[in-house]
């Protein structure tokens with residue numbers, strides 16, 4: 001099969017021929033239909049997030065089950081599934097206490113070092129690593145059965161793919177982590193793929209006011225289509241002051257969807273007293289954060305990291321698919337362009353300019 005391989009860091013992706021193994025007892029083999037380009041893959045390409053090269057990136061995908069392992073009970077050949085990187089074991093303390101998105105056994109479920117490789121280079125037989133046990137920038141995927149969930153084939157492939165990362169991360173942050181209440185006020189910093197889904201999640205939750213903050217006018221326009229009631233262009237001056245002024249003292253919930261320390265600080269600054277800022281964007285590993293500690297205590301404010309929207313993807317993703325089919329969740333507007341696997345590097349170049357919503361590879 002053809003796949004886009006990250007050979008060195010930092011580096012672009014190289015299209016190569018790979019062989020893919022047969023499913024182990026609890027694995028499923030997928031024919032990839034579509035995969036979105038997510039910032040997290042770009043972070044790995046730039047060396048801001050760890051990745052063991054050579055590897056195949058891509059994690060926001062949907063596909064069709066081609067074969068299943070001997071012990072697989074949750075999938076059948078021919079199923080259309082969406083993948084999610086929150087592989088779960090069902091047995092660790094976190095899984096048993098209902099926090100499967102924080103499963104501590106995830107790495108042991110996916111094929112890591114010391115196991116038979118899922119992917120090998122056709123030319124020399126060398127091991128090629130999987131990203132997050134998925135590796136969706138490839139025509140086929142070999143994944144654990146707890147890395148995918150069946151979704152109606154009525155959802156077009158390019159939209160279905162986005163459910164597995166951008167949508168579940170954004171909407172999940174609102175529903176599962178912050179539990180936004182009806183009638184509340186919300187600020188969202190960063191109106192890209194994740195941010196627009198936080199915005200539409202807040203709207204679905206009944207927030208009265210949803211304020212989008214970004215530097216790019218075109219992203220702020222996109223934010224309005226997802227339900228932002230107000231927009232603030234942070235390049236025009238004091239975004240924190242503007243939001244505090246607009247809400248007469250700060251918002252009930254703030255979300256940072258970029259992964260930068262200064263914008264996390266802004267998210268904290270926009271809060272009403274006694275409220276919490278949610279960090280949804282993934283900052284580069286090792287980067288610190290300066291927090292006004294005394295102010296946090298004296299004003300009862302908090303800051304909380306949210307991993308992948310605190311999702312229970314086997315139930316969340318079908319729910320989101322149904323909301324889309326009911327016309328209540330916007331996915332069409334998220335897809336900026338469909339591209340081929342060969343255009344993956346061009347897609348990431350475009351992402352670096354910060355203007356696009358989502359580019360989706362169609363197979």
Ligand SMILES: [Zn+2]
Pocket residue numbers: 038039040041059060165166
């Ligand atoms: Zn992602």
Ligand SMILES: [Zn+2]
Pocket residue numbers: 088089090091092093094095096100102103104105106
């Ligand atoms: Zn677990």
